[in-house]
Every structure is written in structure tokens, then in C-alpha cells.
Amino acid sequence: MINDERSQALLYKAIVSLETVEECQNFFQDLCTVAELRAMAQRLEVAQLLDEGLIYNDILQRTGASSATISRVNRALQYGAGGYSSVLVKLKE
Numbered sequence: 001m002i003n004d005e006r007s008q009a010l011l012y013k014a015i016v017s018l019e020t021v022e023e024c025q026n027f028f029q030d031l032c033t034v035a036e037l038r039a040m041a042q043r044l045e046v047a048q049l050l051d052e053g054l055i056y057n058d059i060l061q062r063t064g065a066s067s068a069t070i071s072r073v074n075r076a077l078q079y080g081a082g083g084y085s086s087v088l089v090k091l092k093e
Helices: 004-018 022-031 034-051 056-063 067-078 083-092
Strands: none
Touching: 004 022, 004 056, 034 056, 034 067, 034 083, 067 083
């Protein structure tokens, strides 16, 4: 467990050290599979659409996300650590 926490802290430090979109893109392309990147991008888009007030069916049609994914993202928006909300505010700026 301690090793896992250390690994996660290293990952988070690496992410916040990135300074440009290009650096971020290069890092994530090396770090993640195409499927992982698509899944993360889809979840962020779902969060954005939920934040805009769209309903599940509209989000499903626009993104192709499953109802389970939409529900999980919605739960994170409502009861999570605030990560989605923090990022969504910054993206609006």
C-alpha cells in the first residue's frame, strides 16, 4: 500500500510538472493506451455535459458512453473529491 501511494504521488507530481498541452499530450500518449485515453476523455466530456445540465439519454447519444459510465461520473460530480468540478471551472475560464 505504501508503495502504491508513493507511485501515485509520483504520477501526480509528474502531471502537475507538465507545462504545455503538447508536453501533456506526449506524456499521456507514452503513459496510456489509446483505449485508456479515449475512456478518460469520454468521462471528462460526460462530466462537462452533466455540468451543463444535459440528461443521460442526450449524453449517451452525443458521447456513446454507457449509462454505467454516465452514472459513475455523475456520482463523482455529486459526491466525489471535487476533481471534476475544479477542472470544469478552469476549462470555462
